[in-house]
Amino acid sequence: MFSYVFSRMRVLILSLLFASFIIFLMIEIIPGDPASFMLGINAEPETIQALKKELGLDVSKFQRYLDWITGMLAGDFGVSYTYRVPVSELVLSRLGVSIPLALYAILLSTIIALPVGLFAAANHGGFRDWSVMGFTQLGIAIPNFWFAMVLVLIFSIYLKWFSAGGVPGWEKGILLNLKALTLPAFALALPQASILARVMRSAIIDTLSQDYFRTARASGLTYGQAIFRHAFRNALIPVLTIIGLQFSFLIAGAIIIENVFFLPGLGRLIFQGIVQRDLIVVESVVMLLVFAVVLVNFLVDMAYLVVDPRLRGNK
Amino acid sequence: MNILSVSDFSLTFKNKNILKNVHLKVAPGQIVGLAGESGSGKSMTALSILNLLPSYSKKTGKIFFKDSCISDFSDKEMCRIRGDKISLIFQEPLTALNPLKTIQSQVAEPLLIHKNYTKREANQVAADTLHRVGLPKHLLHRDVYPHEISGGQQQRVLIAKGFVAKPNLIIADEPTTSLDVTTQAGILKLLEDLVKSEGVSLLLITHDLAVLSQCAHRVAIMKSGEIVEEGETEEVFRQRKSQYTRKLLDSVNYAPAKKSKASGKLLLSVDKISSSYGSSESLFASKQAKFKVLNNVTLKIFEREILGVVGESGSGKSTLVKTILGVHKYENGSIILNNKKIDAGKYIDSETRSLMQVVFQDPYGSFNPRHKIRRLVAEPFHLVKGVFTKKDINDRVDIALREVGLSPDDAKRYIHEFSGGQRQRIAIARALIIKPKLIILDEAVSALDVSIKAQILDLLAELAQRHALSYLFVSHDLSVVQNVSNRVIVMQKGTVVEEGTASEILSFPKADYTKKLVKAIPKIPVSWLSGG
Numbered sequence: 001m002f003s004y005v006f007s008r009m010r011v012l013i014l015s016l017l018f019a020s021f022i023i024f025l026m027i028e029i030i031p032g033d034p035a036s037f038m039l040g041i042n043a044e045p046e047t048i049q050a051l052k053k054e055l056g057l058d059v060s061k062f063q064r065y066l067d068w069i070t071g072m073l074a075g076d077f078g079v080s081y082t083y084r085v086p087v088s089e090l091v092l093s094r095l096g097v098s099i100p101l102a103l104y105a106i107l108l109s110t111i112i113a114l115p116v117g118l119f120a121a122a123n124h125g126g127f128r129d130w131s132v133m134g135f136t137q138l139g140i141a142i143p144n145f146w147f148a149m150v151l152v153l154i155f156s157i158y159l160k161w162f163s164a165g166g167v168p169g170w171e172k173g174i175l176l177n178l179k180a181l182t183l184p185a186f187a188l189a190l191p192q193a194s195i196l197a198r199v200m201r202s203a204i205i206d207t208l209s210q211d212y213f214r215t216a217r218a219s220g221l222t223y224g225q226a227i228f229r230h231a232f233r234n235a236l237i238p239v240l241t242i243i244g245l246q247f248s249f250l251i252a253g254a255i256i257i258e259n260v261f262f263l264p265g266l267g268r269l270i271f272q273g274i275v276q277r278d279l280i281v282v283e284s285v286v287m288l289l290v291f292a293v294v295l296v297n298f299l300v301d302m303a304y305l306v307v308d309p310r311l312r313g314n315k
Numbered sequence: 316m317n318i319l320s321v322s323d324f325s326l327t328f329k330n331k332n333i334l335k336n337v338h339l340k341v342a343p344g345q346i347v348g349l350a351g352e353s354g355s356g357k358s359m360t361a362l363s364i365l366n367l368l369p370s371y372s373k374k375t376g377k378i379f380f381k382d383s384c385i386s387d388f389s390d391k392e393m394c395r396i397r398g399d400k401i402s403l404i405f406q407e408p409l410t411a412l413n414p415l416k417t418i419q420s421q422v423a424e425p426l427l428i429h430k431n432y433t434k435r436e437a438n439q440v441a442a443d444t445l446h447r448v449g450l451p452k453h454l455l456h457r458d459v460y461p462h463e464i465s466g467g468q469q470q471r472v473l474i475a476k477g478f479v480a481k482p483n484l485i486i487a488d489e490p491t492t493s494l495d496v497t498t499q500a501g502i503l504k505l506l507e508d509l510v511k512s513e514g515v516s517l518l519l520i521t522h523d524l525a526v527l528s529q530c531a532h533r534v535a536i537m538k539s540g541e542i543v544e545e546g547e548t549e550e551v552f553r554q555r556k557s558q559y560t561r562k563l564l565d566s567v568n569y570a571p572a573k574k575s576k577a578s579g580k581l582l583l584s585v586d587k588i589s590s591s592y593g594s595s596e597s598l599f600a601s602k603q604a605k606f607k608v609l610n611n612v613t614l615k616i617f618e619r620e621i622l623g624v625v626g627e628s629g630s631g632k633s634t635l636v637k638t639i640l641g642v643h644k645y646e647n648g649s650i651i652l653n654n655k656k657i658d659a660g661k662y663i664d665s666e667t668r669s670l671m672q673v674v675f676q677d678p679y680g681s682f683n684p685r686h687k688i689r690r691l692v693a694e695p696f697h698l699v700k701g702v703f704t705k706k707d708i709n710d711r712v713d714i715a716l717r718e719v720g721l722s723p724d725d726a727k728r729y730i731h732e733f734s735g736g737q738r739q740r741i742a743i744a745r746a747l748i749i750k751p752k753l754i755i756l757d758e759a760v761s762a763l764d765v766s767i768k769a770q771i772l773d774l775l776a777e778l779a780q781r782h783a784l785s786y787l788f789v790s791h792d793l794s795v796v797q798n799v800s801n802r803v804i805v806m807q808k809g810t811v812v813e814e815g816t817a818s819e820i821l822s823f824p825k826a827d828y829t830k831k832l833v834k835a836i837p838k839i840p841v842s843w844l845s846g847g
Contacts, residue, residue, distance in 0.1 A: 211410040217367055219425045219476060220398030222391065233415050309460040310414060
């Protein structure tokens with residue numbers, strides 16, 4: 001068990017190092033000089049040079065890579081070129097929107113998907129199964145920004161239950177913010193839940209043909225009891241993998257939804273950073289996203305340990 | 316009153332007859348054997364009794380448990396019978412247990428469903444039952460999962476689960492088929508013991524007549540969904556009223572007629588090789604402890620000789636095969652085939668490599684299902700130097716198919732269209748086609764039914780004679796090995812513990828391990844076989 005955790009940790013650290021190197025390299029290759037961009041086309045070469053020095057762009061590339069890495073380890077992500085505030089501050093305020101949104105969406109998606117998948121699998125081949133499959137197909141096919149606009153039309157404009165966008169900020173109370181995040185979370189959760197329900201369904205169906213399921217039936221469990229006691233946990237293993245992938249996607253992939261609902265999240269920050277050649281912001285946010293993805297995968301690997309005793313090895 | 320009586324029971328799947336007018340009776344405290352080859356409907360009989368049939372099946376006839384007609388029961392009513400009054404023990408103990416639950420909780424489950432036990436009481440009874448079926452003490456205390464115990468122990472756990480609620484009838488479907496002979500002997504003894512001391516009845520389903528001859532009071536012989544003969548065990552074995560019973564009993568312990576004589580010329584020499592697993596180390600995998608699988612193994616095969624290799628699972632047989640084939644590395648010693656050294660990862664000229672071919676246990680899994688037989692059989696041709704026209708190759712495929720008793724027309728078909736025995740014939744044709752000198756038979760007949768096994772053994776003997784072949788005959792089944800081989804080596808935990816001629820090993824085993832092995836082989840009493 002220790003060696004499993006250790007090897008997962010090693011994968012985590014090596015992935016981060018590798019990613020940081022690639023990110024740095026990519027940013028270097030992208031044409032465009034932040035100093036001249038900030039000062040405009042009419043700037044004097046001396047002014048540009050001076051600004052470069054101020055921004056720390058005049059030293060060697062290797063030195064800048066090292067500075068960046070060591071800075072990040074100490075929690076210093078540098079100062080944004082355009083906003084002139086520490087990147088860490090910027091990111092922190094945006095995370096306050098992005099992480100709750102992602103968690104909210106993944107929670108909704110899981111709460112919807114697992115029972116639906118279970119329901120479809122238990123009625124495998126029947127009419128209920130087919131209707132679930134049809135609806136989830138629809139859920140995957142509908143673009144989430146369109147679904148988001150439909151939600152706004154119905155719940156904000158027609159029913160006036162929710163506001164059409166923005167967040168009040170956490171100092172105004174948790175419930176208000178959660179209410180504001182409800183529509184975007186639903187919009188994000190729809191395609192995720194559809195995928196997850198299908199994964200859950202096929203994972204359960206796989207376990208139905210396993211020998212231990214037959215053993216369970218032969219020892220007197222009803223069909224429903226056997227699914228609940230023996231199929232469910234075995235089906236969780238593939239489901240966990242998908243949840244992990246979805247969470248990573250939700251943290252960064254919410255750019256469009258954040259735009260639809262005017263949410264100041266990470267997706268919008270990175271989009272603005274790219275447009276404004278704010279390299280230090282882009283670098284740091286991308287690195288942060290990589291960290292989130294790798295961390296979530298690590299957590300999923302650890303969750304396998306909880307679910308599957310075979311990974312724990314011999315005690 | 317009988318515990319179980321099946322009367323005139325028939326079963327069809329989508330108009331296909333699965334069972335036809337089956338009659339079967341089990342009296343209290345009796346062991347009734349149900350024998351037959353694969354596909355004869357043995358397992359379907361078991362599933363019919365518990366009414367665990369697929370929804371598209373149609374049944375007629377009655378099945379009685381004591382005096383209630385359980386074939387008319389609803390699923391809900393059956394749930395009260397299953398596991399409580401009648402329990403079913405499956406083969407493949409590893410997959411029959413839920414990998415994510417502790418063995419104790421799985422054994423306790425029938426008590427929680429049927430007996431209103433609290434969790435604590437159920438666990439206590441489960442632990443007692445696990446102890447009763449012979450699981451060692453250290454496996455009773457902590458949370459033990461199925462993957463942490465051996466195959467024989469897993470089977471004991473399944474028996475405990477089937478027995479824990481004290482049912483009146485246990486149906487055991489091939490409970491020892493995937494186990495080693497010594498483990499098999501232990502499991503059979505346990506089942507017999509439960510019948511004797513606890514008064515349960517046992518319906519023992521198996522393809523192995525020798526097993527039944529040793530423990531069953533009555534046997535029923537099944538063929539294509541029908542019971543062709545039923546009676547007292549000894550009577551059935553001695554009288555052999557039906558032709559099918561005669562055929563089955565004749566194939567048990569079948570020895571092919573002609574054994575080829577070994578010549579003095581050395582073909583393969585394996586000299587003191589050792590090999591281990593887990594020696595690879597990569598950037599992302601943590602270093603694993605080396606596990607030695609072969610330890611100083613030495614063997615020689617002469618031209619036209621059949622060398623048998625026996626050993627239980629984990630004895631290193633398969634690794635030995637892989638090492639000789641040059642796909643697994645060895646650390647010291649040498650393997651010399653026809654004066655050329657063989658070592659995984661090093662270049663072997665195709666001429667030497669083409670002297671050696673292999674036939675595996677699972678004939679279906681060893682073929683690409685999307686290729687036609689012609690292409691599958693012609694596969695080893697890439698080892699042979701020289702240019703072959705398409706016609707040459709086709710002719711050779713036709714000849715090879717004829718030699719193994721198939722027709723050249725079969726070359727146009729796919730592997731799934733053939734039966735298990737035919738598939739093994741195709742595997743042999745594939746091995747034969749480039750005229751090797753040595754064929755390695757890795758459990759090549761182990762998965763086949765007795766009558767098919769006899770046919771394949773005949774074919775192998777005939778081919779060895781005709782083409783001056785040598786065989787390395789690897790199997791866990793000592794009785795088959797001794798019937799076909801000139802010499803036999805016995806392996807245990809990666810070492811060769813005994814070597815000798817086949818009759819020496821079986822009649823006068825020297826090593827303790829061989830003695831144990833020989834003793835554990837189930838045998839039909841000789842007087843029963845001679846008839847009369």
